[in-house]
Amino acid sequence: MAEHANPYHYGVVVGINRYPGGYAALKGPVADARAFAAWLTDPGQGGLPKANVQRVITQRPFPKNLGEARPTKEVIDDALWASYKALRSQLDAAPEEQRSELRKTSRLYLFVAGHGIMPGGGDAALLDAKAELDRPTNLDLGRYLDWFRRDGLFAEVCIFADCCRGFELLAEPGSPGFGRAGRAPEAVRFLLALATSAGELSFEDATSDPDEWRGHFSYALMQGLGGAAADPDTGYVTSDALIAYARRIVTDRTAGLGSGRQQSVPEPVLSGTLRFGPERSVAEPAANGGPAAPPGREARKVVIAFRRRRRGMVELVAPDGTTQVWDIADGPWTVWLYDGTWYVQHAGKPMHTTGFADDGVFTITGEGRDVSL
Incomplete structure (x- = not known):
């Protein structure tokens, strides 16, 4: 595999652990975001150049008051807009006759982990770090997906959200602050994958390291992207197989947690079939009865x-x-x-x-x- 298999892929990775405005502190989102960013920039996995991935996470020392809270919606929007402009500049710099084909290889990843709601008129939204109980500032993910679909600069858009979806009927859905979208030159393939069903909570799981808690959905997502969700016949991780795998793992992980703590991953919102990571060799059973060793390992x-x-x-x-x-x-x-x-x-x-x-x-x-x- 080339050092950067996907130079026209960009990623914005968001993890928010602290909400000084009244929401409970979380432990998993930053670790989940870092794990996803590591997958994106791994030459043998996501294959993105490190410069193409922006980490927008809660920094230490953790904020204690609302004025210090980060990341805000504005900061996240800025990161997305920077990715948008970077791809546009990259395409503009290419020979004109190649731009259409190069655009077809482009993809935007948006991964978010933190507190979430279902705002009135919206479906799933991440609360930003300055959200207050009576002022739930948020990013409605359906509206962000719709903007990038209508604009069409990115040929593919993948949004993964590990956050709750409690009903907040009086909350206003947060739209992207980018102005009017352009007109897509061609249909955009997309995936919007959510951690939990409408009105339900999303949970995180303890590990031996209190700084390395993980969301159940994020854990399943990373296992699947790492190869566990690869089709045994083709060796590829596809959007359909990835979400099917996440649904099974999250159900298994939360089945015994007690009343009100079961978590169910809903069917994704998608168009077309997307592939993630490299083609993986289809393993044959080892002669010794153990798992087959990857190439180069004994x-x-x-x-x-x-x-x-x-x-x-x-x-x-x-x-x-x-x-x-x-x-x-x-x-x-x-x-x-x-x-x-x-x-x-x-x-x-x-x-x-x-x-x-x-x-x-x-x-x-x-x-x-x-x-x-």
Whole structure:
């Protein structure tokens, strides 16, 4: 893969942890935003030049009063407008006869994580950091998508939103502050993917590091984009497969959280089929019965012992997100693993690693190792 596989792709990544105007503090959005930005700029994943990605996140020290609150709607709008102008300049600099074809390779990513609402007349909106309970300033994501669809400079638009969608009938939907949209030269392909259904909440999950909490939807999204949602027949992660994967994972992760905490990912708003990341090789089963090693990696024999537990089903999660199951009652687990970071979780409970040493995480490298959890 070329160093920058997608030079005409741009991304604005928003994560808001602090709302001094009265909304509860969050722990996951900044970590979620950083993870998405890392995927975007990974040459083997999103393939964007780092200069094409803007991180608009809550900075430390965290703001304590409303006057210091960032990012605001204006700051987010500025980041989107900067991406718009950068693509326009890039196309203008290309030979005129090539501009139409180059435009067809363009894409805008907007990822947002924070508090959210369903404003009156809108469908899903991110609250900006200056939002107050009686003044919920917001970015209505449907209106932003509509602007970029009508303008058409970007051939593809992908919006991912990990935020709640509680009803706020008196809130005014926040529109993009860009002026009138242009006229799309061709139809725009798009995806608007939301973390939760209308009127429902979106939840975040604790990890061992309090600064690395993750939203359930964001976690599923990153696993899927990383390859777990790849079509086993083609090796591609498509928009349809990605959201189907996220729906399943979020449902599984929140099923046992108790009344009112189940989260359901709705059907996305989309037009056309979009692909994410590179084509991935379709793995053949390994002759040793373990997961197939990626090209250039050798599988090694590893024994996993469970010193703290005597019973229960566990799942071993591979670096690519695939899993296999073991019954602890059967004793130490002998398995062939390739180099990389793996972890063990309680079966059917993604990211639930309570009771395992080192949170169930271990790394295989060189000649491999035996593991005691």
